[in-house]
Amino acid sequence: MRRIRTLLSKKPSKLVFNLRKYAAFRQAWKSINVNRTSYSKTRRHYDAVVIGSDEVWNIQNPTFAMMPEYFGRGLNAKNIITYAPSSSKTTYADVAQNPLLAEGMRNIHHFSARDRNTFEIVEKIVNKPVTMVLDPTFLVEYDEEVEEAGVNSHGYVLVYTYQFDRLKIEKTRRFARSRGLRLISPCFYNDWCDEVVPCTPFGFLGLIRDAEYVVTDTFHGSIFSILYGKHFGSYASEKIKVAALLSALGLADRELGGVDDIGSVLDARIDYGRVRTCIEQERDVSLNYLRQALAPAG
Structure with a gap:
């Protein structure tokens, strides 16, 4: 019921968009091979449980359910590991003052x-090594999953955000007009764009792949821009995990905050050869961590 309420809108066009998006995601979900058997506390034990990824430790996020299992409590497993969790804006003090989480x-x-x-929160709470790893979206290939999203226009700026403020909208529209490009917003109803597309996650990949430019402020918008070698810019400074990603890959200069003419960032060349080498190195570290952490004991 809570999820259904998020679809409702007094604006008819947005309501239609939300319903089409919901239907698209439902259809996409059916194509994914997912074991629908959830974790059971009554089962005697699991060989291993992996916690992560994303903001499973962001207890400051009001929209996220703070499950005790995310913090290793009550798990019937011989081996419990984390993979790429993020605490986002949650601090060490936030976690430490809740003894059950620590x-x-x-x-x-x-x-x-x-x-x-x-990384630093974990170091302060537990006396165990911590490995910095890539988000799991970097560990797999997506070529076979990509779908065409049914967008007829060629030459567009993809805008991927939950919501931009007035200044960001103005700068993005000014840039698109200066290049004679359309603005397309996938998955979110940003009606200041020329077109909003309630596509599947696989259609979203196709839209990023075919975009001339990408303007985003999200973590995965930045990731897929990098994976598809796009001209992109991100309002990264406002989000810890986005800023950390770009810094780790030597792409901190893709920051759009404080830049009046965002074209100076979007048109700047990216050495994707160097970036891909960095990703491959970090991917090896990430996969080795998983192999070692999940290896049978003894």
Whole structure:
């Protein structure tokens, strides 16, 4: 019921968009091979449980359910590991003042993190090594999953954001007009764009792949721009995990905040050869961590 309420809108066009998006995601979900058997506390044990990724430790996020299992509590497993969790804006003090969370984390056997803030929180709470790893979206290939999103226009700026403020909208529209390009917003109803597209996740990949430019402020908008070698810019400074990602890959100069003419960033050349080498190195570290953490004991 809570999810259904998020679809409702007094604006008819937005309501239609939300319903089409919901239907698209439902259809896409059916194509994914997912084991629908959820974790059971009554089962005697699991060989291993992996906690992560994304903001499973962001207890400051009001929209996220703070499950005790995310912190290693009550898990019937011989081996508990984390993969690429993020605490985002949550601080060490936030976690430390809740003894149940800190105590639960001490039940975890192997730790990884995907940003420096999370890394440092773990270091302060548990006396165990922590490995910095890539987000799991970097570990697989998507060529076979990409779909055409049914967008007829060629030559567009893809705008991927939950919502931009007035200044960001103005700068993005000014840039698109200066290049004679359309603005397309996938997955979110940003009606200041020329077109909003309620596509599937696979259609979203196709839209990023075919875009002339990408303007975003999201973590995965930045990731897929990098994976597809796009001219992109990100309002990264406002989001810890986005800033950490770009810094780790030597792309901090893709920051759009404080830049009046965002074209100076979007048109700047990116050495994707160097970036891909960096990703491959970090991918090896990430996969080795998983192999070692999940290896049978003894």
